[in-house]
Amino acid sequence: MRGLLLRLEPLIWGLFGGGMFVGALLLPAWCLVAGVLLPLGLLPAAEFPILWEHLYYQLSQPLGRAVAWSAVALPLWAGAHQARHLVTDFGGLRWDGLVGGLCYAAAALGSLLAAFAVLAL
Amino acid sequence: MAEHTKIIAVTRFDPERDDAPRSQEYEVPVQEDWKVLEALNYIKDHLDPTLSHRWSCRMAVCGSCGMNVNGEPKLTCREPLSNYGERVEVAPLANFPVVRDLVVELEGFLEKLGALKPWIMLAKQRAPEEGATRQSPAELADFKQFSMCINCMLCYAACPVVANEPDFLGPAALATAHRYNLDSRDEGAAQRAEIMRGEGGVFSCSYANECAEVCPKNVDPAGAIQQAKLANVLSWARSFVVRRRAAS
Amino acid sequence: MAPPRPPDRFPAGPRYRSYLLFGMGSALMLPLGFELLCALWALASGDAAWREFQAGLRHPLRIAGHAVAGVWLTWVALRFFRLFPKTQPFRLGPFRRPPDWLLVGGLYGVFAAASLALGLWLAGRIGGLG
Numbered sequence: 153m154r155g156l157l158l159r160l161e162p163l164i165w166g167l168f169g170g171g172m173f174v175g176a177l178l179l180p181a182w183c184l185v186a187g188v189l190l191p192l193g194l195l196p197a198a199e200f201p202i203l204w205e206h207l208y209y210q211l212s213q214p215l216g217r218a219v220a221w222s223a224v225a226l227p228l229w230a231g232a233h234q235a236r237h238l239v240t241d242f243g244g245l246r247w248d249g250l251v252g253g254l255c256y257a258a259a260a261l262g263s264l265l266a267a268f269a270v271l272a273l
Numbered sequence: 274m275a276e277h278t279k280i281i282a283v284t285r286f287d288p289e290r291d292d293a294p295r296s297q298e299y300e301v302p303v304q305e306d307w308k309v310l311e312a313l314n315y316i317k318d319h320l321d322p323t324l325s326h327r328w329s330c331r332m333a334v335c336g337s338c339g340m341n342v343n344g345e346p347k348l349t350c351r352e353p354l355s356n357y358g359e360r361v362e363v364a365p366l367a368n369f370p371v372v373r374d375l376v377v378e379l380e381g382f383l384e385k386l387g388a389l390k391p392w393i394m395l396a397k398q399r400a401p402e403e404g405a406t407r408q409s410p411a412e413l414a415d416f417k418q419f420s421m422c423i424n425c426m427l428c429y430a431a432c433p434v435v436a437n438e439p440d441f442l443g444p445a446a447l448a449t450a451h452r453y454n455l456d457s458r459d460e461g462a463a464q465r466a467e468i469m470r471g472e473g474g475v476f477s478c479s480y481a482n483e484c485a486e487v488c489p490k491n492v493d494p495a496g497a498i499q500q501a502k503l504a505n506v507l508s509w510a511r512s513f514v515v516r517r518r519a520a521s
Numbered sequence: 522m523a524p525p526r527p528p529d530r531f532p533a534g535p536r537y538r539s540y541l542l543f544g545m546g547s548a549l550m551l552p553l554g555f556e557l558l559c560a561l562w563a564l565a566s567g568d569a570a571w572r573e574f575q576a577g578l579r580h581p582l583r584i585a586g587h588a589v590a591g592v593w594l595t596w597v598a599l600r601f602f603r604l605f606p607k608t609q610p611f612r613l614g615p616f617r618r619p620p621d622w623l624l625v626g627g628l629y630g631v632f633a634a635a636s637l638a639l640g641l642w643l644a645g646r647i648g649g650l651g
Contacts, residue, residue, distance in 0.1 A: 161476040162509035165502055173605075175550040176598035180591050181636035182557070185643045187587025191579045198644035201575040204568040210648050211564065224557045231551025237479040238544045240437050241532075258551065262558050269558065272565040286523050294523050344529035364529065371523040378522055415611050433537065436527040455611075481540040482604060483528075499608035 153249035157256070164233060164256065170222070171230030178223050208273065217270040225263035232259040279303050279354065281312050283324065284364040286371050294371060296362070297321075303354055309363065310338050310349040313375070326375040333489055336423035339366055339430070340375055346427035348489045366430035382426065385442045388468055389450035394461025412457040419452035419497050421490040428484035428494050440473035444484035444494030447475055451501040466508065475501045539600070546597035549590050602628035 157164070190200040199206075210216045232255035239251045281301050286294040299316045310328055317324045328338040331350045338349045341364040343357060354361065369377035399406070428444035429435050435443050442450075450469060454462040469475050478498045485495040531537045563574035577583065606624035611617065618624070641647045 158470075158472060158476075161470060162506045165476055166506045166510075169503075169506075171550065172547065172601055175547070175554075176594070176601045177632060177635045178639055179550060179553055180595040180598055181639040182643075183553070183587045183591030183594060185640040187578060188584055188591060189640075190643065191584055195644050198646070201572050202643060202645060204564065204571045206645055206648075207564055207571075210642070211561075220561055224554055224561055227550040227557070228554035231548050231554055234544050234547040235551055238541070238548055241433055241479065241541065241544065243437055245438055255551070259554075262555055266558050266561060269561040269565045273561075288522060291523075341529055344534070367528045368525050370525050411612075414617075431528055433528065433531055433540070436525075436531065479544070480604065480608075481537070483536060483540070485607075486536055493607060496607035500610055503608065503610070 153253045157249065157252045164229070167226060167229035167259075168233035171226035171228065171233075173226075174222055175227035175230050179227060211270075212273045217273060220273070221263075221266050221270045224266040224269075225259075228259040228262040229256075232256050276302050276304055279312070279357075280360040281316065282360060282362045283313070283316065283375065284362075284371075285324070285374050286365075287323075288373060294365075305355060307354045308350055309340075309342055309347065309352045309354055309357075309361065312354055312361070313349065313363065324375075325373045334423060336425035339425040339427050340364065341367055341430060346430040346487045348425055348427065351489065366426055368430050368432065368435045369426065377426070379426065382424075382429065382443065382446065386424075386446040386449065389442065389446050389465055390461055391446075391449045391453055393453065393456060393459045394464060395458075396460045406458045408457055415457070416452045416455035419448050419455070419492055419494075422449055422452075422492045422494075423490055425489060427487045427489060431483040431487040433481050433483065434477055434479055438473060438477055441477045442468075442473050444478075444498065445492075447478070447501060448492055448494035448497035451497040451504075454501070454504070466505065469501060470505050470509075475505060478502075542593075543597055543600050546593040547601075549594065553590065553594075598632055599629070602632060 185195070186202070189195050190198060190202065193200065211220045236248065236252045236255050240248055244251065278300055280298050282296050282298045284294045285291070285297045299320050301312045301315050301320070303312055303315075310331065313324070313326050314328070317326070326338070326340070328350060329335040330337070333348050333351045336348075339346060340349050341347070341362075342349065342352055343362050344364075346366060349363070363375065365371045365375045365377050369379070369381075372378050422445050424445055426445065432441075432444055434441050447469065450465050453459045454465060475498050478495075480495060480499060482495045485493045488494065528534075528537070532541055560574055563570040578587075603625055605628060606618070606621045609618055609624075638647070
């Protein structure tokens with residue numbers, strides 16, 4: 153497994169880099185607005201639940217679908233890659249192939265499901 | 274010059290007598306403007322001639338006197354003693370086997386550095402009559418920062434990846450390889466590519482940035498390695514386009 | 522010879538701690554990415570599924586988790602954008618890389634603008650049905 157990961161490293165790192173960028177840009181606001189402020193009703197005059205039509209209208213455009221897929225799939229790769237490196241940081245190099253394989257398999261599955269979801273929008 | 278006393282706690286290790294490194298304290302009358310290395314030299318000259326440590330130029334050029342001072346990798350020849358309190362701990366660089374006292378084994382590093390072919394490689398040898406290869410100031414600026422490395426090994430002592438992955442080629446060696454890849458006179462990038470992206474290559478780096486923090490020459494090996502990763506990704510992607518074109 | 526010892530200040534030294542906290546914070550992107558996948562899946566499945574997904578967001582534990590993750594990832598983003606410029610080549614064709622302070626300032630600006638835009642959009646204040 154480690155040999156396979158080694159061969160795919162440029163692809164994985166490219167996805168990781170893109171994921172860090174997209175995730176750093178979008179996830180803090182997602183967590184704080186959709187995860188805290190809206191559910192607690194702390195934003196004046198904001199609707200919660202968020203209207204389905206409101207998000208659907210933007211995300212079902214071609215550009216919206218591309219952004220939605222990137223926003224879901226790329227951070228998965230960033231998180232998977234960081235989780236793998238954390239295991240090595242704490243002395244788990246001998247499990248690197250297994251951990252990396254599981255993390256990236258999860259990210260790949262998520263990316264595929266995200267593609268189905270954006271196509272279904 | 275004002276003089277007062279500091280306790281210098283030095284790691285000692287004699288492979289013929291000690292099972293493991295131990296600490297030994299010396300009371301050293303230090304002067305205000307002394308560097309850590311001067312205290313070690315004082316111990317060697319006046320208190321304990323059995324102490325072993327490496328040093329040479331005393332001006333942060335030769336890269337021999339790197340040690341962990343109070344847990345942080347430092348060039349002892351330029352690290353003022355006045356930065357520290359009354360007790361200063363001096364240990365050999367972390368992440369290296371210890372030969373004796375403060376002297377570490379560098380053979381592993383030299384092998385890694387050599388494997389990356391850190392010299393200018395040409396596809397075809399030039400004859401002397403062809404004259405010198407010219408390089409503009411702008412081309413020099415492309416890699417000059419990365420050529421300032423003095424191989425002092427502070428970056429290896431600080432790097433958490435070196436600690437956990439013994440095959441990792443490490444900050445100084447990879448930064449030097451990238452320096453040659455960026456050199457307009459060099460044509461060896463393809464020959465370095467395989468080892469740079471292989472086991473223990475650039476992709477093992479998790480960008481802790483410690484190497485950049487401790488580098489005494491502002492080389493920023495972390496920056497070099499991330500740039501090398503990006504270059505590697507781009508050349509990997511290009512290789513598919515080239516292969517496709519060749520096939521069609 | 523004595524075997525190598527790990528860096529003296531790892532993992533508790535302040536810089537190592539920041540690095541590890543950055544790694545752990547970024548690893549949160551894996552579960553959060555799956556949460557976004559659920560959101561997207563619910564959106565694609567219709568109004569009822571979307572309402573059900575949002576009902577889950579009201580759970581106190583999830584609100585607490587999001588608060589922690591939001592603050593943590595904001596710090597992760599600031600460190601990421603601060604360390605980003607030097608990962609880029611010194612020169613792109615004839616263009617030299619702008620000074621780090623300019624790039625970092627620009628990235629912080631983009632981060633603030635993107636966060637504001639996403640927040641306003643989620644709150645229903647911009648990007649409506651046109």
